[in-house]
Amino acid sequence: MFWNIYSKRVLYSLRSRDILIWTWIFPVMLATLFFATMSSIDESGQLSEISLGIVDNMSFREDPYLYSTLESIEGDNDDKLFTLTIIDNVPEADRILTDGVVDGYILFQPDPKLIVVEDGLNQTIIRSVLEHYQHTKNAVNDMLLMNNGDYEIVSSALQNINYTEEISLAGNPPTDKVNYYYALLAMICMYGSFQGLTSVTLLQANLSPLGARTTMSPVKRFKMILFDLFGGITVHFCCTLFSVAYIIFVLKINFGNKLWLVLLTCFIGCLLGVSFGSVISVMSKLKEQAKIAILICVSMVCSFLSGLMVTGINYTVMQEAPLVAWLNPAARITDAFYCLYYYDSYDRYLINIGIILIMVVVMFAITSVFIRRQRYESI
């Protein structure tokens, strides 16, 4: 009996076009889109080497600090940010600037002045560095005057000390990128609601002819829905594993070193999604397509509030409307993933899992109360 209902439900889910599109294809497309978007952001954020000329004149020789400062600035991957070229005279400097050999050149008159032919990112960076140097130089001069030329005091005052460092307690590298994928996984879990919706619609006599037909069979309703939901949960968990595998192995996103717990969280998230769909389905007599639309909207809103599209929105919601944040199933799933990635303690993770399981139990309880009814006023 179990295998008959379970296996047919699995087959049904694997062949259902709606389920295929929304729970298998759409999440993978979204993950790919995230990857493409974030990759281009990364690439545009990487600094290429800036070619800078300095005209060799008397003022330049009197201020050797600028040259050494520029030479010491490092860009990404510990490479030097500036490629410096000493130019003998201004006409030569103008020529190589016009030819595009350098992004700009510095002429001491006697203060350093930047000469460029166009404005762009590189020119903005040079200008910014130059201004910072000038401000610092002026500050040093003022402090030397105030401290009677005591270099030690000035040196200690100018040290740029960073008192905070972003680290992950769980030993995983801090990154915002992974949060998007966590919110995406939460959305996939929420899409388990399609499976819950299908189970109830196919088995509830007042919702479909199939429901009426199965209600007349000699199988107890509770057994019927339970076996059917097992099938739905199995397929949806496989679908979630597929998305996780795609994100990890194809997109090369690191989900940290607690992968088994990530998978367990996915499973519990799937239970939540399926129970959510079943409760929405059982409590309303709307047409199936209308219910699907509701589930998609609710899932997307919950996922949005958990940081699917805007990073940090989950923290804002937690501050401004904590009840909404705590009751948002997608936010709980996302936060559980987040805890696994960043924390070595499981306290907050377990709180999230506890809340999710309570939601699952409540929603399945409501479903079972409705589904056990077998006689209707009308069908």
Next chain:
Amino acid sequence: MIEVKGLTKRYGDLVALDQFDLTVSEGEIFGLLGPNGSGKTTAINCMLSLLKYSTGEINLFGEPMKSESYHLKRRIGVVMQNVAVFNELTVFENIDYFCGLYVPAKSERRLLVEEAIEFTGLADFRKFLPKKLSGGLLRRLNIACGIAHKPELIFMDEPTVAVDPQSRNHILEGIRELNRNGSTIIYTSHYMEEVEQLCSRIMIMDKGKAVAVGTKEELKAMIREGEKLTIDIYDLPIFVLDDIKKLDGLFQVNYSDYRLTARCTISGHHLISILDILRKANVDFGHIFTEPPTLNDVFLEITGKELKD
């Protein structure tokens, strides 16, 4: 096998079934005939304990039928008016699923499913998805899903709606065979010809009430109307028409469009008498048609409206 007493079902102010009584014996093909909305499907859904009802008593196999009477449900097959199959499962998988709800043993089930496929003529379509089937084949699949477990009692609710004649004949022959194999069948339809051909006893329903019950002969005997006569006549003088109208046992005698029509009472045959009058008056005539009374005539006389309304 089925005993229903005083069944009343209301949808708000509308009375869908009004003190409905029904008795069906083992081995019968019992027809519920009535226009759309007469309460046939409601009666079946109440008998299957799918719908709540206001008052009444329903016994199947000598026991009260309740929603949790699983041991009774196991002996029942249902073919619903709306096709109830999974569009994502093949013909074989669908039949296997529904049969599996009644027969857990896989080996036994496999044989039953194969039999049902053969019985409904779906052998060439076993791997087809329902959306690839024609309307007639889809109805056959619906039937196969309902009867694969070889139930003792089968409810068939308008199983031939929107079916082509070939599939309809196949379905009707299949139903007769199920009955010959021992199944008692409750068959609802608004197609009177089907019910007349198939059913050993018939109940005519209207507005939630049983207006007549019996064999088709018994039903037809309830009305005064016998056969209907039609004779093609090019020219019928009025005095001849008057002579015909004077014959005993004839009523509704009319002549129009070169055609004489007359309805006879159930008591006798009047064709010879009419033809004698025509011969004596030297009136030439062409084609002659006689039609026995139909269930529609029965329904018309009892309710004052056509069954097809």
